[in-house]
Structures are given as C-alpha cells and as structure tokens.
Amino acid sequence: MTSDTRAISETPEWQALAQHHREVGDRHLRDLFAEDPQRGTDLVVTAGDLYLDYSKNRLTRETVRLLAALAERAGLRERTEAMVRGEHVNPTEDRAVLHVALRDPATGGLVVDGQDVRADVHEVLGRMADFADRVRGGAWTGHTGERIRAVVNVGIGGSDLGPAMAHQALRDSTDRSLTFRFVSNIDPTDLAEATRDLDPASTLFVVASKTFTTQETLTNAREARRWLVEGLAAQGHGGDSEAVARHFVAVSTNAEKVAEFGIDTANMFGFWDWVGGRYSFTSAVGLSLMVAIGPERYREMLDGFHTIDEHFRTAPYEENLPALLGLISVWYVDFFGAQSQAVLPYSQYLARFPAYLQQLCMESNGKSVRVDGSPVDVPTGEVVWGEPGTNGQHAFHQLLHQGTVLVPADFIGFAQPNDLARDRDLDGMHDLFLANFLAQPRALAFGRTAEEVAAEGTAEAVVPHRVMPGNRPSNAIVAPKLTPSVLGQLVAAYEHRVFTQGVVWGINSFDQWGVELGKVMASQLAPQLQSEAAPEYDADSSTDALVRLLREGRGRPA
Numbered sequence: 001m002t003s004d005t006r007a008i009s010e011t012p013e014w015q016a017l018a019q020h021h022r023e024v025g026d027r028h029l030r031d032l033f034a035e036d037p038q039r040g041t042d043l044v045v046t047a048g049d050l051y052l053d054y055s056k057n058r059l060t061r062e063t064v065r066l067l068a069a070l071a072e073r074a075g076l077r078e079r080t081e082a083m084v085r086g087e088h089v090n091p092t093e094d095r096a097v098l099h100v101a102l103r104d105p106a107t108g109g110l111v112v113d114g115q116d117v118r119a120d121v122h123e124v125l126g127r128m129a130d131f132a133d134r135v136r137g138g139a140w141t142g143h144t145g146e147r148i149r150a151v152v153n154v155g156i157g158g159s160d161l162g163p164a165m166a167h168q169a170l171r172d173s174t175d176r177s178l179t180f181r182f183v184s185n186i187d188p189t190d191l192a193e194a195t196r197d198l199d200p201a202s203t204l205f206v207v208a209s210k211t212f213t214t215q216e217t218l219t220n221a222r223e224a225r226r227w228l229v230e231g232l233a234a235q236g237h238g239g240d241s242e243a244v245a246r247h248f249v250a251v252s253t254n255a256e257k258v259a260e261f262g263i264d265t266a267n268m269f270g271f272w273d274w275v276g277g278r279y280s281f282t283s284a285v286g287l288s289l290m291v292a293i294g295p296e297r298y299r300e301m302l303d304g305f306h307t308i309d310e311h312f313r314t315a316p317y318e319e320n321l322p323a324l325l326g327l328i329s330v331w332y333v334d335f336f337g338a339q340s341q342a343v344l345p346y347s348q349y350l351a352r353f354p355a356y357l358q359q360l361c362m363e364s365n366g367k368s369v370r371v372d373g374s375p376v377d378v379p380t381g382e383v384v385w386g387e388p389g390t391n392g393q394h395a396f397h398q399l400l401h402q403g404t405v406l407v408p409a410d411f412i413g414f415a416q417p418n419d420l421a422r423d424r425d426l427d428g429m430h431d432l433f434l435a436n437f438l439a440q441p442r443a444l445a446f447g448r449t450a451e452e453v454a455a456e457g458t459a460e461a462v463v464p465h466r467v468m469p470g471n472r473p474s475n476a477i478v479a480p481k482l483t484p485s486v487l488g489q490l491v492a493a494y495e496h497r498v499f500t501q502g503v504v505w506g507i508n509s510f511d512q513w514g515v516e517l518g519k520v521m522a523s524q525l526a527p528q529l530q531s532e533a534a535p536e537y538d539a540d541s542s543t544d545a546l547v548r549l550l551r552e553g554r555g556r557p558a
C-alpha cells in the first residue's frame with residue numbers, strides 16, 4: 001500500500017514537478033548540453049553490467065531530485081519491501097508477488113503463507129536442471145528410444161514470450177544440435193509450421209501454462225498430441241499414453257488440469273500463484289530455455305536478474321537504474337503527454353524484446369483505476385513498441401525525427417559483437433552497427449537548425465523539409481555483451497521500471513482483468529463458426545454480420 005493515500009496529483013511532490021515542468025519543459029537539449037559540459041558523463045547510472053546514459057532526456061538534475069522525492073512520497077521503498085517480504089501486494093487476486101524469489105540464490109528462509117518459497121524454488125530448479133541435462137545429454141529418449149532433437153514450447157503470453165525472446169537473445173549459448181520452436185497462436189498455421197519438418201519420434205513438447213486452462217495453449221497441446229500419436233503410429237509405433245509420457249512435459253501451477261490433460265504429473269514442473277504470468281520467465285516457464293542453454297548459463301541469467309533486484313531494493317532513487325527508467329517515463333507520460341515508448345535494441349538477437357516488453361509493460365500498467373478502485377487521477381501506462389536497429393531506422397524513425405508526436409526511446413546497445421559475428425571476423429560490421437546506435441539518439445536530441453541546413457547550400461524551398469527539430473528524448477543502455485547475465489539484468493531492470501511506474505500511479509500492476517471479457521466472448525462465438533447448425537447467438541449487428549460473412553466464406557449457411 002502507498003504510505004500516502006492521497007491521489008498522487010494532490011501531493012506537494014507532484015505539484016512541484018508540475019511547476020518545474022512549466023519552467024524547464026520547453027528547454028532544448030542543445031541548450032541543456034551547452035550549459036552543462038558534464039551532463040553527458042554525470043547524468044549516468046550504472047548497475048551490474050548496465051550503463052544508463054539518461055542525459056539526452058528533457059530534464060535537469062533538479063528534475064531527477066524531484067522525481068526521486070515523488071518515488072519516496074508514493075511509497076516505492078515500502079511497497080518494494082512489502083513485495084519482497086511476500087505480502088499480498090496484488091489485492092484484487094489476494095496474492096503475493098514474488099518473482100524476485102525465483103532468482104534469489106538463497107535456498108531457504110522466506111516463509112510466505114506457510115511455505116518456504118525459496119526452498120520450493122530451488123527444488124524445482126534442481127529438477128529442471130536434471131531434466132535439461134538428460135535431454136541435452138541424450139539420456140531422455142522418446143517413445144521409440146530415439147534421443148530428443150527438437151523441443152517445442154507450447155504456451156502463450158507470459159508462458160511463451162520470455163523463453164521465445166530469450167532463446168533468440170542467447171543464441172551464443174544455445175545448443176545448436178537441438179531445434180527449438182515456440183508455438184503460441186491458436187491460428188492453426190503456428191503449430192503446423194512449427195512441426196511440419198519435425199520427426200515425432202525425436203520431438204519433445206513442453207506445454208507451459210500457469211492455469212492450464214488457456215484456450216490457445218490447450219487447443220495447440222491437444223493438436224500436438226494428435227500429431228505425435230498419429231505420427232508415431234504411421235511409423236509403426238503405437239501406444240498413446242506411454243508415448244505422451246515420453247514426449248510431453250508440463251509447466252504449470254495446476255497439477256489437476258495437467259493430469260486431466262494426460263500428462264504424467266511426475267513430468268510436471270511446478271510454480272506458484274505468487275508468480276504472475278508476465279513475471280514467470282524465471283519460473284519453470286524457463287524450462288525450454290534451460291534445455292537450450294544448459295543449467296549453468298541459466299544460473300548466470302538468474303544471477304543477472306538478482307543483481308538488479310538487489311540494486312533496485314538498495315540504491316537511492318537518484319542512482320537507481322530501474323527506478324530512474326520508470327520515473328523518467330512518468331515525467332513524459334504525465335507532464336509532456338507522451339503516449340508511447342519506443343524500445344530499440346541494436347541487436348538482431350533482441351528482435352523479440354519489444355514484444356516481450358509489450359506484455360510486461362502494457363498488461364501491467366494499462367489500468368484506469370487505482371488499487372482502491374477509484375479512477376486514476378493521472379494518465380498511466382504507455383504503448384510500448386519497437387524493432388531492432390538498424391531496421392527501424394529505415395521504417396519508422398522518420399516519424400521519431402520529424403513527426404508531431406513525442407516518442408521517448410530507449411536505445412540498447414552492446415560493445416562486443418555476438419559470437420557468430422566475431423568468429424566470422426565481422427567486427428567491422430559491428431562497428432558500423434554501433435555508429436548507428438550512437439548517431440540516432442544524437443540526431444534525435446540535437447537535430448539540425450534551418451541555418452545549418454541553409455548553410456549547406458540547400459534550396460530555400462527545401463530547407464523547412466530538412467530541418468530536424470531535435471529535442472527528442474532518449475535513453476542509451478549499454479552493456480559489454482549480450483550474455484545470459486546481461487539479459488537477466490535487462491529484463492529485471494524493465495520489470496522494476498514497470499513496478500516503479502505502477503506505484504507512482506497508485507495502480508495494481510499485477511492483475512489483468514481487462515483480458516477476460518474477450519476470452520468469454522470468444523467462447524460464446526466459437527460455436528457459431530464451428531457448427532453447421534449453431535444455435536442463434538445475438539451479439540450485435542456488426543458482429544452478427546461478420547459471423548454470417550465468415551460462415552459463408554467457409555461454405556456454411558449464413
């Protein structure tokens with residue numbers, strides 16, 4: 001709970017920021033840099049291997065002081081401690097929120113609701129490591145005795161995005177003799193494409209679902225089971241349940257539903273209701289990733305998370321990397337009216353990182369009521385989007401540079417290239433890549449004036465088109481290399497960024513009631529499309545017309 005139950009906009013700290021915004025909000029980054037030669041080296045924080053340069057933001061040292069005071073007023077410190085102690089900081093679901101315990105190296109001593117959660121975490125991690133070693137080493141074989149060559153993770157949302165993003169991010173560490181696929185969409189092509197070139201005899205499915213009731217995942221898992229059993233039968237190997245036991249494992253909190261589906265609960269890796277779906281990447285949901293990179297690299301990733309967890313808990317907010325990311329975003333969303341946040345990793349391996357962050361940020365903070373149910377008094381969660389550089393430069397950066405909307409951007413870059421580039425002696429390319437990583441924030445911040453454009457001999461009529469207004473804010477996050485530890489640090493930094501925003505806005509970042517209505521409606525509409533003689537279901541004139549159109553398109557009577 002916040003230490004002050006007043007709406008945040010009524011606090012003196014908020015009002016001080018509003019006044020301060022009137023004073024500095026229009027200042028240009030060109031002037032801020034000209035006045036303060038140390039700015040580029042002082043407005044910097046480090047945490048673990050991460051270096052955050054936030055100097056190209058439309059703020060001053062005073063802004064940072066005021067934002068840190070706002071965090072204190074909002075009770076960020078108390079709320080963080082309440083979270084890590086295991087209090088039920090998710091009141092609408094009456095749950096603790098303990099994803100930080102998933103990467104805590106301590107193996108015991110945190111009892112929550114009568115259970116030692118650290119001991120539970122390490123027990124499951126041990127079983128995961130044993131399983132991962134057996135699959136990687138060939139000791140875990142399929143129904144016909146063949147070793148596993150392909151692992152297909154079936155899950156959606158938090159049960160897909162983390163391992164899928166990280167599998168790509170950590171290609172340097174993945175076992176390339178194994179194939180990994182991630183199936184999430186209920187669009188039947190997703191599973192069909194993922195399995196079309198696989199041999200059932202050497203394929204293992206990891207069905208990941210916290211609830212084990214999610215329509216997409218269970219439908220895909222059922223189809224996957226059919227594909228497996230039929231595929232093995234076609235090869236002359238029958239045996240439904242024994243085959244399923246060798247080719248299906250589950251990751252879930254719901255043993256009953258796992259057993260009902262037909263997966264032996266001995267092959268289930270559990271987690272707990274205190275792990276939110278979008279915060280579950282470091283729970284057993286990471287199983288397929290652990291198989292890909294091995295338990296040792298996986299532990300390094302967890303340690304990376306833990307480094308930032310500890311930094312976030314202990315560093316003063318003016319030097320607290322995740323808290324600053326969150327507070328700077330509050331500054332833009334609430335005082336400049338920014339509605340989106342671009343995340344631009346300069347790493348092809350981080351191609352899925354923006355998608356991962358979309359769930360983390362938007363499912364957490366896309367809320368309109370405060371924890372007590374009253375309407376929020378200030379704008380909340382921003383639209384998060386992005387693509388890896390340099391691809392985005394040739395697509396949407398035009399709008400970032402010269403459009404009329406303010407889009408704060410996080411640029412993420414790595415000093416060293418990934419192994420494949422290094423081994424093939426492609427270092428020159430990595431330097432070109434980094435030159436772009438440096439150039440974009442610089443062009444956004446400082447732009448180019450009409451005088452500068454004219455001085456280059458530009459025709460007068462074209463000058464306004466070539467003016468770059470600048471004053472477009474960005475963060476630069478730099479790490480030495482994209483390793484498992486660094487990935488863990490990055491994800492943890494964004495998790496705590498989200499938490500910081502949520503505490504300031506006074507919202508519950510850990511529920512997601514907004515996704516429920518669509519699920520209910522989909523299950524009401526499904527019979528209309530699935531059956532020849534579906535009972536009448538009166539939706540609304542638009543949906544009813546679309547149902548008729550789709551039925552006709554499938555050769556069914558409207």
Ligand SMILES: O=P(O)(O)OC[C@H]1O[C@](O)(CO)[C@@H](O)[C@@H]1O
Binds near residue numbers: 209214217278363
């Ligand atoms: O892991 P589950 O229970 O299948 O849920 C998948 C996803 O569905 C949601 O509950 C809602 O979309 C997410 O929060 C979650 O990550």
